Amino acid sequence: MKIRLLAIACMILALPIIGLCAEKTDPASIKPDASKVSLSASDGMPAAEAFESLAKQSGMKILLESTVKGKVTVSLKDVPLEAALTAACKGTNMVWRKVYIDPKSELLDKPDRFAATLRLMSGLSFPDMVVAASSNNKIGVVCQQKQGVEDAQDKIVKALGLAPVYLVSNDALVAAKEAQKNTAVNKFTQASKEQIDMFMKMTPEEREQALLESLNMMDNVGPEYYAAAMQALMNTNPETLRRIQARQTDMLFSMPAEQRRAMIRMNMEAMKNITPEQQRILQEDAMAVMEELKNQ
Secondary structure (H helix, E strand, O other), rough: HHHHHHHHHHHHHHHHHHHOOEEEEEEEHOOOOOOOOEEEEEEEEEEEHHHHHHHHHOOOOOEEEOOOOOOEEEEEEEHHHHHHHHHHHHOOEEEEEEEEEOOOOOHOOOHHHHHHHHHHHHOOOOOOHHHHOOOOOOOEEOOOOOOHHHHHHHHHHHHHHEEEEEEEEEEHHHHHHHHHHHHHHHHHHHHHHHHHHHHHOOOOHHHHHHHHHHHHHHHHOHHHHHHHHHHHHHHOOOOHHHHHHHHHHHHHHHOOOHHHHHHHHHHHHHHOEEEEEEHHHHOOOOOHHHHHHHHH
């Protein structure tokens, strides 16, 4: 119930405001792979140095996820870049991927987020399809066939103005960390689901009493909880934020008008308890946010 109430509280607080580790990537530095490379690291070379050497020799952009650590032990002479990448990753948990992407994409400056995005794409399985049109203007192509991708690759890349980049990541290490973290996450998620299921089976009178008891319990929760919850919300990725916002909007406009107006009324009543100094702070915050949005 804490999370449910917190989500509602976040939406209510937002209503008055509604009205109101890589180097920077130079697109020119991304060049076609037209040469062979050599690498002498028989005694072991730091991974970052090894991949930097391969990048300089090939003229290609090679990005490293922050989890790529340790040393590379390999000895190569005049081999294609991708063969060198495979040899460098062999015997480790590292993997490489070649990606064509907009040279101005912000992912090029955020290798960890880039790697997470690719892992998400790799974990999804769809039949071959083309979404040619939609009411929200979101379209896309899905093709699992390697030959199909290779046949269409040159034309698509040229038409969209994409450039090649190699990303080296440590998927196994990330998966292990996620599995360890998810033990607590899964427990929390299961407990939240059980609370929601229990709440939906209650009578209206029981729901009212449950909300009252939850409020009584939240009175004993220090500000650290709310600060941690808001920090987690602000640190989440844009897609998760978009989903939260969409869910809140759906919830707001699925209410009968009477309930929606009661929520707005409650929000307005709450504003009466804000001191002039607090009002000034909220106004300054709102103006700062509006300025940020304008600059974006």
